[in-house]
Amino acid sequence: MVEAYDRLLRQGLLISQPGGAVRASSALHSTEPAAAGDAALPEPAVFALDLHPAGTPIGTLDRRAWGGALREVLRTATEAELASLDRAGLLSLREALVEQLSHSRGVVAVPEQVVVTSGVSDALRGLAPLLAQRGGRVAVEDPGFGLHRATLIGSGLDLVPVHADAGGIDVAGLEAHDDLAAVLVTPAHQMPLGVPLTPARRAALVDWSRRTGAWILEDDYDGELRYDRQGVRSLHGVAPDRVIYLGTTSKVLSPAIRVGWAVVPPELVEEVLAWRLPLGGAPSNLVQAGLAAFLRSGGFDRGVARLRRRCASHRAAIAAALTDALPDLEHVGVEAGLQIALRVPDIEPWRLIMAGLERGVQLFATDDGPDALLLIGYGAIEPAAAPRVAAVVAEIVAAGRASTRPH
Template sequence: MADDWAGFGADLHLELRGQGLRAGLMDALREAVRTGRLAPGARLPSSRTLAADLGIARNTVADAYAELVAEGWLTARQGSGTRVARRAAPRRSGAPSPTTPRTGRFRQRPAYSLVAGTPDLASFPRAEWLKAARRALTAAPYEAFGYGDPYGRIELRTALADYLARARGVYAEPGRIVICSGFVHGLTLLGTVLRQRKVRDVAVEAYGYAVHRERLGDTGLRLPALPFDTLGSRTGELAAMKDVGAVLLTPAHQFPMGVALHPDRRAEIVDWARRSGGLVLEDDYDGEFRYDRQPIGALQGLDPDRVVYLGTASKALAPGLRIGWLVLPQALADEVVAAKGPVDWATSTLDQLTLAEFLVSGAYDRHVRGMRLRYRRRRDQLVEALAERAPGITVSGIVAGMHAVLELPPGTETSVLQAAAWQGLLIEGLSQYRHPATPPTRDALVVGYGTPPDSAWSGTLDALCRVLP
């Protein structure tokens, strides 16, 4: 009982160097303030607590505090404790300026963003998510707070199996679902398993995310490009790619081109997988958002033993949740879990339980329907603004999703991107998504109209129209 007081107060790591405890403590505190590790206004532990933590006399700490107060490093007031003096925070060594992006494209932080692939983060359903989290936490069994099942929580896998079957036409059983920490994590696991299966090549679409190619390449796979035309990826050319053991596709809404894979090619890709023993990796990144067409079901429903379905909460909710899922053939599920490890080191159990509750309660469906209306309204406003202020620009890929492709006159993509940077507009050109082996044939912008919050949408649209030729 005599030492109970030592458990109170904030922890503070200090390394005392040099001769003399008081001088060493003062030097350590000055260094912590100078480097920004102790921020202006930060409250320090009481002299009694810090003395107990460091194993030194309380008077030594009190004397050090008093001298640093006299020097202006600290302040001390009755009832407020000892704090770091409020003055200009020093710049941390080696840290980038907060107003300068790491890319160096902008002299200041972009005022507007139309980067594709990100939802309107301001619309995250905080209140409903909090309600679901409370219900999930109340109902969670005690074992949920241990190291997780590498397959993922059974509550979430069961809820996903029901939702994906109903909303996306996926053949999904809880035992075939593996929860992962987002799409890239799932793709990396699949790449690892494919290499273990002696697969050498995975075909990828001519246009797509470079980071997806990079992660697959990091596992040792080669990534030949599958050509693209107005009907989507030319799946018939897989027959001539002898070393290809799998193909990564976005069949419902090709990213970034926005084309749905033609029905004949959907059948063709499944036939290829059956004949060759290959796998189709289906990225269903925005399957919930469609506007001017009937929903296109997942390719996985055509052959659950040859198609791996990859989904994520990143587009419908927020990428910060870091929750994705793989619906796999059973044998492959076991191999993916073996690659993942004996426990789930990546995905928060409580977030999994909350998402399961969010799905089961119907809150997920309500949120998706609301965002579908919001994004459709954004899309219509984009098309109307371009028709009025940039009538020479053709817009495509807008029947679904959260982005559009704006065709530019040949040779103008670079100059338009430069003009956008000067306007404080963050936007990407089509060339940034092109596979290195794909010849440049088009100049275009990829416009993510889901990204800006409502408060910035009008200004962002104006900035876009100002930079278009």
């Protein structure tokens, strides 16, 4: 236990505070830049089991269909198209995306509003100068996705964490701020809590944005992945004048493709493109054209449908196994996405993270009041393995709980 604890402190995953208290830190949580030079190089981590919801490879890309789309492009695309230096990305892809996003996510836009990116993180980097010119303060969900926080901090922006709970970001917490350039939210599926933003808060968020002029950055990273209930439509669909919509292939196809998109209100298009470099930011034209062909052929929709089926069966298996192994723990955020949160009452999250690391298991936990929410990313857990994984999780919870009791 002590060894793992020391390692977490060395790696900056835990921070010890005056009086002996400890809190979780890490890139996952940080709202402050790490001071250069005060951290040892992190040890490369190899885990026996990775349940971290952000990192789980899902492996559902239909490689044959994707290969077919790329071959078609190599056969048919003109040299002029492949040599395009359009800062917004290939027109053929922007046209295909407008159609796709309109039917799958309720996004209403014209191709001139779409900027092709290398993913949500690239979009955030690309938007940073525009946000800096508006004062540079950006609200983020707390808890939220650490890599995006790091991207914003690395782009020179100041972050304002705003509490998120079972209803998504607490918009009342934004009301105190009228000087923000933007707020970054995950309205369809809060990362990491797994819940949608409530209708009342969606409306309040748009009102706040209209009143203060702050832009809403909608990270719709896995909006297609809902299982039991009707899909939550994008916020962009209800407030296209206030929302910069950000999407990605990373969840529904593969993080290896590195293509995403930003849908920008018309008044911002010129400014966004002015900051965008014609080379070096966007994914290769070959890949862009391949994605356009993949969308046109229906390969994307078929991939999403396959992923939904696969994840629904993974989810059913892991939920049942967790109920068997830990019958007293509530499941949170199970309707969507690729993770289940287990509510573990009255425990600090770092105790669970540490108990996991001691067993070679990477997982993520965050606090929700006095409780911890322990996140189980199940994208890569085959149903047959679910009981074994649940047994490991039960062991981690038991160890975390035991560590809270005096010896």
